[in-house]
Amino acid sequence: MDGTINWAQLSEVEKLKYDSNFLRGTLVESIANPITGALTESDTHISKFHGFYQQTDRDLDKERKQQKLEPAYSFLIRLRIPGGVVTPKQWLQLDELADTYANGTLKLTTRQTFQFHGVIKRNLKKTIAGINKTLLDTIATCGDVNRNVMCHANPAESPLYPDVIELANALSLHLLPQTRAYHEIWLDEKLVAGGPAESEPIYGNRYLPRKFKIGIVIPPANDCDIFSQDLGFIAIVENGKIAGYNVVAGGGLGSTFATPGTYPRTGTVIGYCLPGRVVEVAEKILIVQRDNGNRQNRKQARMKYTIDNMGVEKFTAEVQQLLSSQLEKPMEFHFSRTGDNFGWKKGTDNKWHLTFFVEGGRVKNDGEKTLKAALREVAEKTDGHFILTGNQNMIFAAVSEKGKTVIDGILKKHNVAPAQISGLRKNSIACVALPTCPLAFAEAERYLPSLISKIEKILEAKGLFKEEIVIRMTGCPNGCGRPYLAEIGLIGKSPGYYNLYLGGSFEGTRLNNLYRETIDEAEILRELEALFADFAGSRIESERFGDFVIRKNYVKEIKEGKYFRH
Ligand code: SRM
Ligand code: SF4
Numbered sequence: 001m002d003g004t005i006n007w008a009q010l011s012e013v014e015k016l017k018y019d020s021n022f023l024r025g026t027l028v029e030s031i032a033n034p035i036t037g038a039l040t041e042s043d044t045h046i047s048k049f050h051g052f053y054q055q056t057d058r059d060l061d062k063e064r065k066q067q068k069l070e071p072a073y074s075f076l077i078r079l080r081i082p083g084g085v086v087t088p089k090q091w092l093q094l095d096e097l098a099d100t101y102a103n104g105t106l107k108l109t110t111r112q113t114f115q116f117h118g119v120i121k122r123n124l125k126k127t128i129a130g131i132n133k134t135l136l137d138t139i140a141t142c143g144d145v146n147r148n149v150m151c152h153a154n155p156a157e158s159p160l161y162p163d164v165i166e167l168a169n170a171l172s173l174h175l176l177p178q179t180r181a182y183h184e185i186w187l188d189e190k191l192v193a194g195g196p197a198e199s200e201p202i203y204g205n206r207y208l209p210r211k212f213k214i215g216i217v218i219p220p221a222n223d224c225d226i227f228s229q230d231l232g233f234i235a236i237v238e239n240g241k242i243a244g245y246n247v248v249a250g251g252g253l254g255s256t257f258a259t260p261g262t263y264p265r266t267g268t269v270i271g272y273c274l275p276g277r278v279v280e281v282a283e284k285i286l287i288v289q290r291d292n293g294n295r296q297n298r299k300q301a302r303m304k305y306t307i308d309n310m311g312v313e314k315f316t317a318e319v320q321q322l323l324s325s326q327l328e329k330p331m332e333f334h335f336s337r338t339g340d341n342f343g344w345k346k347g348t349d350n351k352w353h354l355t356f357f358v359e360g361g362r363v364k365n366d367g368e369k370t371l372k373a374a375l376r377e378v379a380e381k382t383d384g385h386f387i388l389t390g391n392q393n394m395i396f397a398a399v400s401e402k403g404k405t406v407i408d409g410i411l412k413k414h415n416v417a418p419a420q421i422s423g424l425r426k427n428s429i430a431c432v433a434l435p436t437c438p439l440a441f442a443e444a445e446r447y448l449p450s451l452i453s454k455i456e457k458i459l460e461a462k463g464l465f466k467e468e469i470v471i472r473m474t475g476c477p478n479g480c481g482r483p484y485l486a487e488i489g490l491i492g493k494s495p496g497y498y499n500l501y502l503g504g505s506f507e508g509t510r511l512n513n514l515y516r517e518t519i520d521e522a523e524i525l526r527e528l529e530a531l532f533a534d535f536a537g538s539r540i541e542s543e544r545f546g547d548f549v550i551r552k553n554y555v556k557e558i559k560e561g562k563y564f565r566h
Contacts, residue, residue: 009296026040049140055436080141080148081136088379088384094136108389125186137182139182146175156352161218210302234246247271247281250307254477257493264479352399357421360430374413427470429472448471454521473491489504500519503557
């Protein structure tokens with residue numbers, strides 16, 4: 001053990017990381033233990049770096065306790081898919097894994113990847129090995145490392161899409177942990193442990209103080225919510241080429257009720273760099289966070305707090321010191337939306353791309369609406385591929401004219417053809433929440449669709465059915481559905497009760513603010529009805545709902561995250 005470190009001052013996870021022998025922990029023993037469906041407590045932390053979380057089925061927790069049974073333990077497995085690109089062959093294999101080892105659904109996440117839920121311990125290795133057979137993996141999708149890298153999703157919207165997907169892959173690869181622990185444990189690679197000492201040239205032996213997230217956008221689309229990322233790159237386009245990228249640092253949304261000093265923060269634009277320097281810039285920023293982030297209190301450990309504690313100038317100066325040449329002055333940019341642009345669009349590649357709404361990101365068969373079967377059939381027959389978006393939706397990409405007709409037919413046959421949905425539903429996100437998320441205070445994914453149906457009736461009555469308004473719900477204040485950047489944010493406080501936040505911008509550039517606290521469905525509907533009545537009557541032409549509530553003083557604009565209150 002390193003005697004120079006005062007472990008008593010550090011969070012417990014710091015020591016677990018250090019003692020884990022580069023992320024091995026006692027995972028092999030935990031997995032082999034037949035007495036329980038759980039891992040040891042310390043392995044539940046190390047497992048995250050390998051891409052999976054231990055969970056229980058919270059719908060069953062009470063009943064199992066009464067029966068004196070241990071909770072129904074199972075695991076969430078998250079994949080690493082930079083930019084969310086999946087081949088039809090991979091889709092078919094993942095679809096099959098979901099049926100064989102998970103709960104029969106695929107969950108599209110807010111970071112352009114998949115999750116499997118409900119994998120039991122004895123199937124973990126088979127599932128992870130199965131994922132690897134598809135040439136995908138789960139490395140570093142959770143834990144204190146760089147997570148799945150997001151990028152602009154829609155090839156039809158920009159001919160520069162190939163540049164950003166390539167960059168997303170390069171960043172993801174460059175910032176992967178170097179340990180062979182994953183390959184040893186899940187893919188039976190020959191043991192390195194006990195052999196020559198491993199090292200993590202970028203992360204060191206305690207990895208980062210906390211998770212780290214990167215996104216890349218091509219304006220005017222802000223489909224990765226760039227201001228929510230620890231590190232964002234905004235493409236600056238000149239003469240049809242990406243001339244460089246603005247660098248945005250210190251976004252992050254997690255916060256905790258009744259815990260002052262925790263808050264969502266929008267990232268700060270700290271400079272500009274040429275395309276060829278993005279990977280270097282990302283590495284050096286990550287290193288400044290590695291060395292200056294708070295390792296005592298995990299609630300203060302994200303880079304947004306490091307930046308606020310150091311001050312933007314000092315933080316940027318430290319980054320500049322590590323770089324081979326200075327960041328330049330940021331360039332002008334303009335965003336028009338955070339949400340996805342639905343429907344078929346023809347790209348400059350002369351191919352068709354269909355952006356397709358997947359409510360709550362859940363791919364499943366539900367009565368007559370057999371979405372999972374439909375996507376399976378699309379994967380069997382398409383001449384294109386799939387792209388997952390950061391809004392839990394998907395794109396059937398690079399399809400021929402003939403392939404377009406085939407896909408339309410399949411979606412119709414399975415009763416999931418794009419329908420007339422409201423502008424509100426189109427722009428909705430709900431995090432997973434219950435029953436799998438251990439941190440949820442209230443429902444989100446299972447509840448938001450029915451709440452929207454009720455809100456739609458109000459919108460219709462006010463002539464606002466088609467109005468595009470961003471609504472996002474989460475079951476707790478951690479912010480997985482990025483509710484703090486929504487025009488209407490609903491954050492769970494307890495079963496059936498939510499805080500209502502208003503005033504984010506449609507473009508994802510502004511935090512919202514608390515409007516009503518701990519209200520139930522009837523109150524939510526009452527409040528929204530009054531707001532929509534005023535909006536319909538007194539909005540200025542083409543004014544967005546989020547801008548309207550600020551102009552009319554329903555809530556005050558929050559200029560900096562540190563002033564945010566729940
Ligand atoms: Fe998240 C923790 C689900 C995107 C902020 N998140 C969790 C866990 C793993 C709960 C846990 O720690 O045990 C949730 C698992 C629920 C389940 O059963 O699936 C969970 N987060 C999700 C997903 C699946 C939500 C979704 O419905 O799509 C998203 C997976 C993304 C991915 O593929 O990697 C997801 N989480 C986010 C985002 C949005 C984003 O990254 O764009 C955020 C806000 C941005 C940010 O990081 O600041 C987010 N998740 C958190 C936090 C708060 C972190 C903080 O700084 O305080 C936690 C709790 C924690 O880390 O302690 C958390
Ligand atoms: Fe769970 Fe909260 Fe994240 Fe929703 S926001 S998935 S309830 S941690």
